Amino acid sequence: MNIGEKDTLITLMTRDMGVIRAFAVGAKSIKSKKGAATGLLAYSNFSIQKKGDTYKVTEATPIKIFFGAGSDIVNLSLSQYFCELCLVFGANDTNGEEFLRLILNSLEFLTTNKISPSLIKAITEFRIAVMSGYMPNLVACDGCGKFEDGIMYFRLTDGTLLCENCKSGEYCIAVDRTVLEAMRHIVYSEFKNLYSFKIPENKADMLSRITEKYIIMQTEHSFKTLDFYNQFI
Numbered sequence: 001m002n003i004g005e006k007d008t009l010i011t012l013m014t015r016d017m018g019v020i021r022a023f024a025v026g027a028k029s030i031k032s033k034k035g036a037a038t039g040l041l042a043y044s045n046f047s048i049q050k051k052g053d054t055y056k057v058t059e060a061t062p063i064k065i066f067f068g069a070g071s072d073i074v075n076l077s078l079s080q081y082f083c084e085l086c087l088v089f090g091a092n093d094t095n096g097e098e099f100l101r102l103i104l105n106s107l108e109f110l111t112t113n114k115i116s117p118s119l120i121k122a123i124t125e126f127r128i129a130v131m132s133g134y135m136p137n138l139v140a141c142d143g144c145g146k147f148e149d150g151i152m153y154f155r156l157t158d159g160t161l162l163c164e165n166c167k168s169g170e171y172c173i174a175v176d177r178t179v180l181e182a183m184r185h186i187v188y189s190e191f192k193n194l195y196s197f198k199i200p201e202n203k204a205d206m207l208s209r210i211t212e213k214y215i216i217m218q219t220e221h222s223f224k225t226l227d228f229y230n231q232f233i
Contacts, residue, residue, distance in 0.1 A: 002028065010038050010057070012046065013086045013103065018096040022048055022055035037062040041069050041079055043104060068111030075110055077229040078117055082106055082124055084225045089132045098131050101191065109195055118233075119204040123194060125211040126186040134159065134218040138184050141166050152180055154210060156217040171217065173210055178203050183210070 001009040008027045012020050027034040037044035037060035047059035069079040082103050090099045106124045109115045129135065136159030140147045143166025153162040156171040161180075175183065182199050199207070212226065 006032075008038060011083075011087065013083075013090055013096055013100050014046075015097045015100050016095065018099070019087060019090040020048075020055055022046075022057050024057040024060065027057070027060075034060040036065060039065065041066040041083075041107065066107045066111050069107065074117055074229070074232050077225065077232060078110060078121055079107060081121075081223060081225040081229050084223055085124065085128050088219070088221055088223075089128055098191075099128070102127055102131070105195065115195060115198075116201055116204050118201070118208040119199065120195075122182075122204065122207040122211040123186050125208075125215050126183065127194065129211075129215050129218065130187055134215070136183075136187060136214070137161065138180070138187055143168075148177065148180070151176060154180075154183070154214075156214050159214065159218070173213070175206075175210065176203075179207050179210070182207050186211075 003009055003023065006026050006028045008024045010022055010024050010027075012022060014020055024034050024038045026032045027038045029035070034057060036042065037046070038057065042062055043064045043066075045059075045061045045063060046057055049056045049058050066079065069075045086099055086103055090096050102124060106120050110117060110120050126136075136154070138154075138161050140161065141152070141163040142155075142160035143162055146163045149163050151164065151174050153164070153167045153172040154160075154175050155162060155169065156173065157169070162168070162172060178199055182197065182203070185197055186194065216223070
């Protein structure tokens with residue numbers, strides 16, 4: 001947010017304090033060393049001074065700027081959606097290391113085109129849900145305990161898994177074995193293995209629709225950047 005002619009108010013996802021807002025005095029000046037470090041989608045080192053309830057950036061040095069996200073409207077809108085997810089879920093005054101790690105990795109894979117945008121989106125949404133207390137139960141059917149079937153049903157209201165015989169109520173989405181395996185991987189894998197799988201593009205699109213509906217259902221939040229992203233897919 002621009003403040004006057006030379007200053008900005010920036011929103012940061014920090015490793016130690018979660019999401020904070022800080023004033024970057026003079027960041028808009030062409031002579032300022034803070035300009036690049038305080039821009040959108042910049043991963044940077046910050047020195048921050050706190051006075052009362054106000055934070056002020058005293059120094060800022062960029063580590064990596066994800067320029068690649070701006071070269072494609074889909075990637076840019078998806079990157080902004082990831083930022084909004086951080087803003088909604090990254091609570092203030094809490095450890096934000098997991099959030100920061102997830103978003104940085106998602107931006108890296110997004111800008112290097114190593115994984116499809118739909119799959120990166122699904123991974124980010126579902127893993128953020130897990131980290132934020134909305135972890136689904138995908139171990140087995142919530143009714144009878146069946147581990148797997150040709151088609152299982154994911155219930156959006158409580159994040160449980162149901163088989164054909166136990167399916168009941170509304171908001172149940174059919175998932176095949178490929179999609180279910182991907183969902184289980186995202187929820188239960190160690191972080192180092194989180195992005196180490198591939199599924200066909202049509203399955204990734206299906207998975208993305210499921211994780212999107214789940215996160216909206218659980219949070220009852222309307223994401224403006226998600227609406228913008230969906231205009232282009």
